[in-house]
Amino acid sequence: MTHVVVDPITRIEGHLRIEAEVEGGQVTQAWSSCTMFRGIELILEGRDPRDAWAFAQRICGVCTTVHAIASIRAVEHAIGATPPPNARVLRNLIIAAQNVQDHVVHFYHLQALDWVDVVSALSADPAKTASLAQSISDWPLSSAKYFAGVRERVKAFVERGQLGIFANAYWGHSAYRLPPEANLMALAHYLEALEWQRRFIKIHAILGGKNPHLQSFLVGGMATPVDPDAQSSLNLGTIAALRSLVADGVDFVTRVYVPDVLAIASFYKEWFSIGPGIRNYLVYGDFPLDDSSHPELYIPSGIIHDQNLSQIDSVDQSKIDEYVTHSWYDYSVGDDKGLNPFQGETRPHYTGPKPPYERLHVDQKYSWLKSPRYDGAPMQVGPLARMLVAYALGRPSRAKELIDKALAQLNAPPSALQSTLGRIAARAIEAQVLVESMGLWVEALAENMGRRDYRIQDTSRWDPSTWPEECSGAGFHEAPRGSLGHWVHIRNGKIAKYQCVVPSTWNAGPRDAQGQPGPYEASLVGTPVAKPEQPLEILRTVHSFDPCMACGVHVVDARKREIVRVRAA
Amino acid sequence: MMHSRLMQELERQGVSRRDFLAFCTSMATVLGLPKAASAAIAKAVESDQRPVLVWLEFQDCAGNTESFLRASHPTVADLILDTISLNYHETLMAAAGSQAEGVLDETVRKYKGEYIALVEGSIPADSDSGFCTIGGRAAIDIAREVCGGAMATIAVGTCATFGGIPAARPNPTRALSVADAVPGVKNLIHMSACPANAENITALLVYYLTLKQWPPLDQYRRPLFAYGKSIHDGCERRAHFDAGQYVEEWGDEAHRHGHCLYKMGCKGPATSQNCPNVQWNGHTNWPIGCGHPCIGCAEPNFWDVMTPFYERLPNVAGVNMGKSLDPVGLTLTGVVAAGAVVHGVSEVVRYRRGHRPTLDEKAQEKKEEKP
Numbered sequence: 001m002t003h004v005v006v007d008p009i010t011r012i013e014g015h016l017r018i019e020a021e022v023e024g025g026q027v028t029q030a031w032s033s034c035t036m037f038r039g040i041e042l043i044l045e046g047r048d049p050r051d052a053w054a055f056a057q058r059i060c061g062v063c064t065t066v067h068a069i070a071s072i073r074a075v076e077h078a079i080g081a082t083p084p085p086n087a088r089v090l091r092n093l094i095i096a097a098q099n100v101q102d103h104v105v106h107f108y109h110l111q112a113l114d115w116v117d118v119v120s121a122l123s124a125d126p127a128k129t130a131s132l133a134q135s136i137s138d139w140p141l142s143s144a145k146y147f148a149g150v151r152e153r154v155k156a157f158v159e160r161g162q163l164g165i166f167a168n169a170y171w172g173h174s175a176y177r178l179p180p181e182a183n184l185m186a187l188a189h190y191l192e193a194l195e196w197q198r199r200f201i202k203i204h205a206i207l208g209g210k211n212p213h214l215q216s217f218l219v220g221g222m223a224t225p226v227d228p229d230a231q232s233s234l235n236l237g238t239i240a241a242l243r244s245l246v247a248d249g250v251d252f253v254t255r256v257y258v259p260d261v262l263a264i265a266s267f268y269k270e271w272f273s274i275g276p277g278i279r280n281y282l283v284y285g286d287f288p289l290d291d292s293s294h295p296e297l298y299i300p301s302g303i304i305h306d307q308n309l310s311q312i313d314s315v316d317q318s319k320i321d322e323y324v325t326h327s328w329y330d331y332s333v334g335d336d337k338g339l340n341p342f343q344g345e346t347r348p349h350y351t352g353p354k355p356p357y358e359r360l361h362v363d364q365k366y367s368w369l370k371s372p373r374y375d376g377a378p379m380q381v382g383p384l385a386r387m388l389v390a391y392a393l394g395r396p397s398r399a400k401e402l403i404d405k406a407l408a409q410l411n412a413p414p415s416a417l418q419s420t421l422g423r424i425a426a427r428a429i430e431a432q433v434l435v436e437s438m439g440l441w442v443e444a445l446a447e448n449m450g451r452r453d454y455r456i457q458d459t460s461r462w463d464p465s466t467w468p469e470e471c472s473g474a475g476f477h478e479a480p481r482g483s484l485g486h487w488v489h490i491r492n493g494k495i496a497k498y499q500c501v502v503p504s505t506w507n508a509g510p511r512d513a514q515g516q517p518g519p520y521e522a523s524l525v526g527t528p529v530a531k532p533e534q535p536l537e538i539l540r541t542v543h544s545f546d547p548c549m550a551c552g553v554h555v556v557d558a559r560k561r562e563i564v565r566v567r568a569a
Numbered sequence: 570m571m572h573s574r575l576m577q578e579l580e581r582q583g584v585s586r587r588d589f590l591a592f593c594t595s596m597a598t599v600l601g602l603p604k605a606a607s608a609a610i611a612k613a614v615e616s617d618q619r620p621v622l623v624w625l626e627f628q629d630c631a632g633n634t635e636s637f638l639r640a641s642h643p644t645v646a647d648l649i650l651d652t653i654s655l656n657y658h659e660t661l662m663a664a665a666g667s668q669a670e671g672v673l674d675e676t677v678r679k680y681k682g683e684y685i686a687l688v689e690g691s692i693p694a695d696s697d698s699g700f701c702t703i704g705g706r707a708a709i710d711i712a713r714e715v716c717g718g719a720m721a722t723i724a725v726g727t728c729a730t731f732g733g734i735p736a737a738r739p740n741p742t743r744a745l746s747v748a749d750a751v752p753g754v755k756n757l758i759h760m761s762a763c764p765a766n767a768e769n770i771t772a773l774l775v776y777y778l779t780l781k782q783w784p785p786l787d788q789y790r791r792p793l794f795a796y797g798k799s800i801h802d803g804c805e806r807r808a809h810f811d812a813g814q815y816v817e818e819w820g821d822e823a824h825r826h827g828h829c830l831y832k833m834g835c836k837g838p839a840t841s842q843n844c845p846n847v848q849w850n851g852h853t854n855w856p857i858g859c860g861h862p863c864i865g866c867a868e869p870n871f872w873d874v875m876t877p878f879y880e881r882l883p884n885v886a887g888v889n890m891g892k893s894l895d896p897v898g899l900t901l902t903g904v905v906a907a908g909a910v911v912h913g914v915s916e917v918v919r920y921r922r923g924h925r926p927t928l929d930e931k932a933q934e935k936k937e938e939k940p
Contacts, residue, residue, distance in 0.1 A: 005666065005667075006665055006666040007666060007703065007704045007705060008659050008665065008666065008669055008670075008703050008704060009665055009666070010659045010660070010661075010662050010663075010664065010665040010666075010669050011659075011660065011661065011662070011663070011665070012659075012660070013630070013631045013660065014626075014629075014631070015626075015701065015702070015703055017705075035699075035701065035702045035703065036627075036628060036700065036701045036702075037699075037700045037701070037742060038628050038700075038734070038735040038741070038742060038744070039735070039741030039742055040734060040735075042739065042741045043734065043735075043737045043738065043739070043740075043741065043872070046738075047876065047877070048876065048877040048878070048879070050877070050878070050879055051876055051877055051878045051879070054864060054878060055734065055737075055872065058630055058632070058733075058734045058763065059630060060630045060631070060632075061629075061630035061631045061632020061633065061634070061635050061636075061764060062630070062631045062632075062634075062635055062660075064632060064635065105638075109661065110660075113663045118663070160619070162619055162621075162654035162656075164653075164654045164655045164656060165655050165656075165658055165661045165662040165663060166662075166663050167656065167662075167663075167664060167672050168663075168664040168668045168669070168671055168672045169662075169663035169664045169668065170663075170664075170668070194638070197638065197639075198638070198639050198640070198850070198851065201639060201850060202850050202851065202853045204850070205849055205850035205851075205853035205854040206853060206854055206859075207859070208859060209849065209854050209855050209856035209857070209858060209859035209861060210849035210850060210854065210855060210856060211635075211639065211849070211850055212632040212635045212636055212639075212764055213632055213763060213764060215856035215859070215861045215864065216856075216859045216860065216861050218819060218861075220819075221819065221820075223819060223859065223860045223861035224859050224860050224861075225819075225820055225824045225825040225860050226820075226825075227825040230825040230826050230827070231827070232825065232826055232827025232860075233825045233826075233827075233860075328699065348741070350697075350698055350699030350700070352699050353705075354697050355696060355697065355699065355702050355705060355706055355707040355710070356705050356706045356707070356710070357702075357705040358705060454820055454825065455820055456819060456820040457819035457820055459818050459819060459820070462818075462819070534668075535666070539665055550629065550630045550631065
């Protein structure tokens, strides 16, 4: 038996450490540890709830926007503010752009190098690469000349002897199985995606002033004025720019990202049965399609228990509890108890080994993440959970269509999605569903302009004197990495308590009081490891969740328990 | 020069020499250099000598990393990155675990005194606290070693520069800026803002590559080329401020027509950065341009001194204006109101430059403000 430590896990956001036991060429046990804590929720206490989104957004700069969205929804829920239609549509556009951009960057810049061998690409034949590229897509950058140019560029880079970010990786590892031509094609698209993400994210600059950390959110709406007859507002010029950026997004996702994922997957099909882990799924849902108090959601909410797609349960917040049995916090009620977020406590207490250390005390406390559980069970959240719920419910219909198409192309059953490779495929399919949907909201914005609907914010609730002396609320959101919730308690116009339960906490959290592992830990069990000193396969499974540790570390500190309906409006 | 490797690479990417020189000219503009400097920049970035960089992330959100990825002259900026050897960057590097640590160790040893360290995120003061460890080592120990051996250290973003959000009241982890965590590092430069603007990070590197010297800094160690002027002074809405035309309510006519956001809480008058000129994401927009007030993100302790964000300037926590700028004054029209505000602004600037209030003093002020 070999004890493997991977720290830092790179190509993620934040600080993640994996320890694993490897025996007989595969992982038998794994422990996921987040090694950084800031305490942003404690910092929020006593502040103006209208400022909270700006603080919360800084929980993460990779998934920028997501904590701002959850925060304004939580405060709006608490104070009774209702964003007008323009704000709903603008938020949907911002959320969709974030998901799509983040998924593309995750695949090419954070995940791909686990499957794509850069060194092998240097021996690719450009003509064969062109045939391969043309066989999977009609994307125009696919000539032999083009691929020869990319190969030469990378070759020149390598020959200069300074490998920079590509140095010391697992190049040549036996688990890399793409032919050189597929490696070269993927490498070309790595570089193209780097250019594309800069272009596409201009949607955020138009609607939010800048990216990362957009600055147009407001409790009760958005700060971007809408007026077709004013040059300092979102106007028809904006609509034209958005149409063109969305079209560019649809183009890249459907002609490059999705075909690449399916092509690469076809060389690694055994990974459709590796890494399923926890087969319970949680989705809050998002993208409200109307302005009612119970809007229809474009991405529907639901719970799947033990991979049973024939029964989708509704989400009940009171069933969420968090454990700190293996987390560096103390609970006054005892560390073996779970606490609902509204009763939660936050008392950071590091009991891990004194740095520098070699091994964590994995039988004791070993992470800054808590262990959220739904009805006592660990849940997987993220694009796979969302696509499974959408598939089971048959809506949006485009999700089902695209999933069926991908499965047919890969000649794989729907159960294949519940795997390391399935998570990667589900993310790509979701990106296509969402980028295609963005056109709907661009046109909805144009229609509102045509009606001269200038409302962008619920001004009736801006002044804190209009708020109840004491109120609480919860805001829910589907972030790129999964279901996100913020809870806020407001007293005398100030934040009394603030808490977040975050996607990466659901997925990357440690074992709970019953010893049940979290989704990362469960998925790693059974993952093959050919060379324990080069644990490439561990990275594949961990990266398939798209870890975001700065998000995952939060504190939960609210006193009142109350049932909160899932609300994403 | 046309046949240098860089130019060959540029041409391969479809970038003409003309485009490249245009880029160099725009860089010179960002840097506030004379037009003739663009030739020197072109020469410098074509050099085969690639300086070695290591990018450390501690108590961070990777927002500065993401910002860096969005540099606005995409094709050329990509090559500017090729001109630099980014040896260690956890978010981007292919290697992981001990192989990643190996790269850092080797770089720090092999290029001792020659490499540039970039730091993103604050650093917990106590190495035993466990609040931030990487590869089992405390952040502060890594920072001491890596920044200690660097030729220069660039604190990227407000967390590394001033402690940022982790250090905001009540600073639960005793988070420190690089300057406080690693006293005495050589050539420490602060690129504040949340996040730092990619254009300014790139410009700083080009500045060094071109002139082989680091730029003059303001009192907070920020390059004058990016932080030498207040947002207010460069603001496209300044004429409305001078004319006393203010947004009063979100979405009102004044808001739709781009009037001044001062009364909605804009911190532009107390914030130094080149946002109005350089803007964001390829000169696409900037926060005031999209209708939201500046939140002062480039300034020390802005999470405490610039909040509440929607309170107009003299009333925020970090500035104690007394009664000299009664809000009623702002309802006056034209010159009188503008004069009062200008007076207020200069008071704010004086206050901030002369004295950085401690957290205790600020708490005291807050107490005094309460009836």
